[in-house]
Amino acid sequence: MTVTRFAPSPTGYLHIGGLRTALFSWLTAQHNNGEFLLRIEDTDMARNSEEAKDAILKAFEWVGMSHDGEVVYQSKRFDLYRAYIDQLLAEGKAYKCYMSKDELTCLREEQMARKERTRYDGRYRDFTGTPPEGIEPVIRIKAPQEGRISFVDGVKGVFSVDASEVDDFVIARADGSPTYNFVVAIDDALMGLTDVIRGDDHLYNTPKQIVVYNALGFDLPNFYHVAMINNEQGKKLSKRDGATDVMAYKSMGYLPEALLNFLVRLGWSHGDQEIFSLAEMIEHFDPKNINKSASNYNLDKLLWLNAHYIKEASDEKLIGLLKDFGVDLEGNEKASMILNATKERGKTLVSLAEQIKLILDAPQSYDEKSAKKAFKGEAKAILNAFADMLALAQPTTKEAFHSVMEKIVEEKAIGFGKIGMPLRVSLMGSMTGSGLDEIMAILGVSETIKRIEKAIATIG
RNA sequence: GACCCUUUCAUCUAGUGGCCAAGGAUAUUGCGUUUUCAACGCAAAAACAGAGGUUCAAAUCCUUUAGGGGUCGCCA
Numbered sequence: 326m327t328v329t330r331f332a333p334s335p336t337g338y339l340h341i342g343g344l345r346t347a348l349f350s351w352l353t354a355q356h357n358n359g360e361f362l363l364r365i366e367d368t369d370m371a372r373n374s375e376e377a378k379d380a381i382l383k384a385f386e387w388v389g390m391s392h393d394g395e396v397v398y399q400s401k402r403f404d405l406y407r408a409y410i411d412q413l414l415a416e417g418k419a420y421k422c423y424m425s426k427d428e429l430t431c432l433r434e435e436q437m438a439r440k441e442r443t444r445y446d447g448r449y450r451d452f453t454g455t456p457p458e459g460i461e462p463v464i465r466i467k468a469p470q471e472g473r474i475s476f477v478d479g480v481k482g483v484f485s486v487d488a489s490e491v492d493d494f495v496i497a498r499a500d501g502s503p504t505y506n507f508v509v510a511i512d513d514a515l516m517g518l519t520d521v522i523r524g525d526d527h528l529y530n531t532p533k534q535i536v537v538y539n540a541l542g543f544d545l546p547n548f549y550h551v552a553m554i555n556n557e558q559g560k561k562l563s564k565r566d567g568a569t570d571v572m573a574y575k576s577m578g579y580l581p582e583a584l585l586n587f588l589v590r591l592g593w594s595h596g597d598q599e600i601f602s603l604a605e606m607i608e609h610f611d612p613k614n615i616n617k618s619a620s621n622y623n624l625d626k627l628l629w630l631n632a633h634y635i636k637e638a639s640d641e642k643l644i645g646l647l648k649d650f651g652v653d654l655e656g657n658e659k660a661s662m663i664l665n666a667t668k669e670r671g672k673t674l675v676s677l678a679e680q681i682k683l684i685l686d687a688p689q690s691y692d693e694k695s696a697k698k699a700f701k702g703e704a705k706a707i708l709n710a711f712a713d714m715l716a717l718a719q720p721t722t723k724e725a726f727h728s729v730m731e732k733i734v735e736e737k738a739i740g741f742g743k744i745g746m747p748l749r750v751s752l753m754g755s756m757t758g759s760g761l762d763e764i765m766a767i768l769g770v771s772e773t774i775k776r777i778e779k780a781i782a783t784i785g
Numbered sequence: 786g787a788c789c790c791u792u793u794c795a796u797c798u799a800g801u802g803g804c805c806a807a808g809g810a811u812a813u814u815g816c817g818u819u820u821u822c823a824a825c826g827c828a829a830a831a832a833c834a835g836a837g838g839u840u841c842a843a844a845u846c847c848u849u850u851a852g853g854g855g856u857c858g859c860c861a
Contacts, residue, residue: 332861334860336860369861422859441786442856484789484790486788500859506861524855526856528855529855555854557795559852560854590798591797597798597799599810617792620796622796623795623797629810630811632824668824670823670824741819744820755821756822759823
């Protein structure tokens with residue numbers, strides 16, 4: 326059975342790039358009817374925070390990617406790691422290193438000066454003498470000293486480094502706590518991972534982890550290293566490039582399905598298809614089709630997708646979502662009419678809410694330019710006549726309102742704009758927005774007339 | 786600095802030696818539709834990083850240069 330995972334360290338919010346790798350992992354599991362596990366990498370007690378962990382879990386909940394089984398916390402598994410460290414020590418596959426931090430820094434500086442790649446020189450690998458006083462040793466694992474360490478990456482192809490590139494890295498700190506590359510390998514193996522999908526910033530960690538797999542006799546999973554997401558200039562994505570926190574997209578009025586659709590197409594594709602429902606993603610996703618190269622982050626397409634999913638959403642769903650954006654249409658008998666009139670104009674829930682408020686709330690002020698343009702000439706007289714006709718006809722439907730408009734155009738022998746422009750400014754305060762007949766049907770005759778009269782009084 | 790990854794329109798991408806004088810999508814521009822703005826429809830413009838090879842044939846294979854990214858922790 327396919328088992329994948331996402332393993333964030335709880336040091337901050339869920340990053341948009343993290344969500345994409347998580348999505349790839351999740352889809353791989355779903356596609357194969359497997360399991361998607363969540364593991365919190367909290368071995369560094371100093372940097373972890375409970376809030377960060379909760380924020381990450383919350384983000385997953387928002388996008389609807391659920392994990393299987395219990396969340397695994399590395400901080401609760403120290404005994405287990407300790408046992409493996411002791412085992413390696415006993416088998417002679419790991420050893421104590423008494424090199425001080427100062428000595429290490431010194432060594433690195435020398436290597437840099439000689440233009441070499443910095444690495445531990447293995448000086449305590451076969452040490453049998455008396456250990457120096459006052460130094461708590463770290464534990465290092467014995468990495469192979471010759472040959473190459475290679476593996477097949479599902480995205481990049483064969484990846485191979487010279488054994489000299491991988492030094493005897495630390496698996497337990499002086500205080501006894503285990504380090505990242507050690508625990509990751511153990512957990513991935515013990516949790517039964519078949520496919521490890523992660524960012525390609527981990528490409529160099531993989532050979533190290535393979536050293537651990539081999540030392541402990543674990544089978545290797547398949548590795549997939551996904552290229553990073555950069556900003557539009559091709560540089561590393563940072564906060565300056567816009568929101569990187571997943572939850573920020575919620576407050577900006579994006580739907581999770583739009584965000585996931587956007588992210589799945591960043592570095593992956595299925596022919597020419599752009600719109601993917603969750604079911605379609607699951608059906609077509611294969612990590613082997615992930616692109617090798619980094620993609621640049623550009624929100625234009627997300628906006629387009631979001632508009633698409635808003636148009637597609639049911640009234641019921643939108644009513645629920647809009648509550649967070651200051652619009653409550655619950656129980657409003659004209660809710661569906663209102664949404665129909667505004668849906669196509671809202672690219673985000675924020676702008677959709679604005680559109681709706683524009684209809685629901687009478688204009689407090691009138692756009693100066695629009696008012697000037699719309700209220701020249703006969704406008705006032707035409708509006709007054711129109712108001713009278715409305716009072717007489719008492720239309721209730723969009724169609725009925727429309728025929729009153731047609732009627733005045735005919736009677737006065739004027740173009741549609743002569744009534745349309747001033748009427749629009751009266752009702753909405755500016756010259757843009759939904760269809761007038763729709764708006765009037767929503768407002769009703771008396772509110773429409775009220776707004777017309779107010780506009781005439783204010784502008785006229 | 787060393788090592789590694791990567792390079793198709795502005796952006797996301799299709800493309801695995803002939804179907805490619807390179808296709809789709811977004812963004813842009815124009816036209817149509819509309820009382821307006823959107824939405825929608827149609828159209829335009831827009832790319833194989835450069836240089837050398839291999840081959841009858843190269844976006845696709847090789848070499849090399851350049852750009853971008855990553856890694857070199859008792860961080861994860």
